[in-house]
Amino acid sequence: MSTAIETTPDALSPEELEVAGLIVSALSLETGPEDIAPEEPLFGAGLGLDSIDALELALAISKRYGVQLRSDDERNHRIFSSLRTLAAHIEKNRAR
Numbered sequence: 001m002s003t004a005i006e007t008t009p010d011a012l013s014p015e016e017l018e019v020a021g022l023i024v025s026a027l028s029l030e031t032g033p034e035d036i037a038p039e040e041p042l043f044g045a046g047l048g049l050d051s052i053d054a055l056e057l058a059l060a061i062s063k064r065y066g067v068q069l070r071s072d073d074e075r076n077h078r079i080f081s082s083l084r085t086l087a088a089h090i091e092k093n094r095a096r
Contacts, residue, residue: 012038012083019087026060027053038084046082054080066095 012020012034020033023042027049040046043054054076058069067090069079079089 010037012036013087015091016083016087019090020083022060022064023047023057023083026056036083038087039082041082042080042086061090065090065093067093 016038017033020036023029023036024031024033029047036047043049049057055071057080058071061067061069069076073079078085080086
């Protein structure tokens, strides 16, 4: 059964917290999952991730959730724009 991702601006849903934990562990970040703001950009001025991080993160997401993220997908900018959009994409497309 699928649950909707909470849209409170500052609160992390359980799904978002789980994805944040994956981001922290897969990229060996020196921050806690709960410190990633759900609406903050993941790349550039936000969390500061780069294209190598995107590749590592896509691999970790594929392994854990069965969601394939292709480098040539034109939706990547939107999918990876924030923790909230990434978690929503994973929840919508994950292998059960």
